[in-house]
Amino acid sequence: MSERPTYTLTGDTGTWEVVLGLEVHAQVSSNAKLFSGASTQFGSEPNQNVSLVDAAMPGMLPVINKFCVEQAVRTGLGLNAQINKTSRFDRKNYFYPDLPQGYQISQFEHPIVGEGEIEVDVEPSHGDPAYAFSVRIERLHLEQDAGKSIHDMDPTATYVDLNRSGVALMEIVSKPDIRSPLEAASYVKKLKSIVVALGTCDGDMEKGNLRADVNVSICKPGAYEKFRETGDFGHLGTRCEIKNMNSFRFIQAAIEYEARRQIEIVEGGGSVDQETRLYDPDKGETRSMRSKEDAHDYRYFPDPDLLPLEIDDAFIEGIRVNLPELPDQKRTRFETDYGLSRYDAGVLTADAESADFYETVAKGRDPKLAANWVTQELFGYLNKAELELTESPVSAEQLGGLIDLISGDVISGKIAKDVFQRMIDGEGDPADIVEKHGLKQVTDTGAIESIVDEVIAANPDQAAAVKEKPKSMGWFVGQVMKASGGKANPQAVNKILREKLGL
């Protein structure tokens, strides 16, 4: 694994670095809301999934959904984090029509999950090789989602849909350990892979059930290291928080825009105002949402309708022993059991579907060959075609069959690529394709010998020259392969050519 590169931006006065901390809101996978029995079904008619509690009717009281607590603990364990046996719910008070209670029940001082740490893999990008880095998790807490305000249904009125009101969210807060837009996106990807593997969040960013707020600040080279040594935020620039982004692409674009905006301000002699900003994907820019002065005074205080949340060791252990294999564990297993590189293992374990697909392909076959075919050929194709693995035209069994043909010397790797293309085109099982198109490899040495003889006879000058320059034998290999329609076994061709040319 390669060294972690330093991401820099160049301004008029020199080089700048960025420092990023993320708050990810992950909607808890649960049939019922955090404090009411109402359904969390996505896509229901507006205001269908609203209980008396969600609508904050007079005299209604919250009752914690134990399953959501389990999900938070499960996630905490997946983040290698401290589980707090006592936590507390606080009220965050502010007025808005999509917040019926006039407060959000959240965990302010005493979250259910404390500090943790995860390894994040960064894919190769712009010539930089793949690398990994670790992000410290500061906390995870449970809180209620708000409803949805709909401003464009009527020119003079705002409509409110409370279906989401009271749905459980996990807010996962990182320390400022993230140092580039790509790292930020990679971190969110990693979180997503963990919560999806755990079954604690569906991770569907388009539906908004995984959203990120990014705190962005800039600093000069060396300042971040001083901050890490001392813990003094004074070494870092003033941060702005970009709210509510639900795509990896937006996260990266927003951070890059925001960092450049801050550099421009500072280099122009100004100072960055601490504020909350929104990213506008259409314009590709961030704009101010509210400044620190306008910030709400949330008047946090412990919710007197709820007792402190107490959980015991048995509860935590009961969850721990039933944890599924996490992406990191799976990757380590793939590295050890299949002898894969860390990078390939990481790609294949990024989600359960990929890992399951690979394991089906690799079963009883050369694991490295299987990994190459899955990651290079199949994923390469799917990426280009913008298809999900679940929409793949090639099944794991079919791809395994293709590998069997290669390993059994029935076809060469080169022919295999043609066969694969035909599989994508829907021609069916690889063996049938090979049969139908007569693509079987020629391993009969007699047949190859006669082709070699013909080629040498037809090219006497080259045959003479190759004795002086043995490296140019490749030209003869190409000629022979061509003459065989690509079906000759390349090892046999090499061997026979060497003998006949006297090399």
Place this chain on the structure above:
Amino acid sequence: MSELTTLSLTTAMQGLEKGDFSAVELTQAFVDTIEASNGALNAYVVQTPEQALSMAADSDARRKSGQAGRLDGAPIGVKDLYCTKGVRTTACSNILGEFTPTYESTVTQNLWDAGAVMLGKLNMDEFAMGSSNETSRFGPPSNPWRRGGSNAALTAGGSSGGSATAVAADLCLAATASDTGGSIRQPAAFTGTVGIKPTYGRASRWGMVAFASSLDQAGPIAKSVTDAALLTEIMCSHDDKDSTSLNVETPDWVSEVEKGVKGMKIGVPKEYRVDGMPQEIEDLWQQGIDWLKAMGAEIVDVSLPHTKYALPAYYIVAPAEASSNLARYDGMRYGAREDGDGLIGTYEGTRGEGFGAEVQRRLMIGTYVLSSGYYDAYYLRAQKVRTRILQDFQIVFQDVDALLTPTCPSAAFAYGEKTDDPVQMYLNDIFTVTANLAGLPGISVPAGVDNDGLPLGLQVIGKALDEAACFRVAGAIENAAGFAAKPEKWW
């Protein structure tokens, strides 16, 4: 049949059981009395005579088929704080407009499940904020009691002034009430009735319009200690819908009332002897001590050193919680709405018009004490005081079984007497807020009258979950006092 309305709950239940009268007859008597008297007394803000008579008819049918519950056929009044399905519930605030719940509070459901009959909704201070019921959107009820030789109208106390008035004036057999800082006990003391606030968590808060969640507790106002014990037994229950509801059995309290105090140790806290307390109240307190002693209790002087901080702590914690609890009244989903300029204008219009002055005052105080930079100095400190107050009680209760104090520092006062000075009004809660802050049961029992002939109450505070001791001591005082005075009917 107006004499039926003067029965106690217990004797009325006996009459129904024996078939001396039917639930319909009993209910009709109350319906008639309410119709005749409520104009002058203003105890009910909603009357439900048709529902009452229909429930009574059902009750008679149940009794006939041998399926009568413990309160079957008993006409009860309900404080307007309890959400009642299909019956307007406003906590006597304009902001709730004509709000009519689609659900029934757990406490009232318990009553109906036991066969009780609902007569209507009772007056109260707006959102239970007040000690004289003068902050109600419907105007205050009139205390049936008046000073000897005077026609001056007196308050029935608050916030459960309607409940106390209705019970004292025989407009119901008994009533539900609620107590956040004394709102059951003080009106009971002002009207010669019995009122108990059970241990916090005994009765469900589900469906009760919230004032201050950590202090609010349901309880009854009734004509006798036995009646109060019976009603409390029915009202209390464990409720999964209220996270602060205690998962404990509700014991038989009715049988405690006549057990006597022989061998009990009763503490008398010196800190409740406050400056400026009328001599008559001092004398009544001493009288109570003497009675208990005579009946075989041991009296112990005790100290609750943090008592003086209770009232200020209460007036931080309660408004703080209220400022958040009442945020839901924003005109968006139910209740009254005053459209203004944009969202903020509508909020301001709705809440400015919808909330009365006292509620606004407390929302401002509550918002202030929770605001950033002041939280530690006020709210957090008040919570620490609260812990100390609880510790004071715990220490004392290692030695004594119950505490005896006056319920209030004065008898019923006149309208307007304290409305100009909120602090004077708040001081009325001085002996009652401690039980709320500590979550302890407290009962007020009428023990005598002052020189003007107005009733005065004594308060018994028990250990957590030891309502039994409260009922025993209150029962003993009731017997000794033989309090039989009734207000002279002027209405």
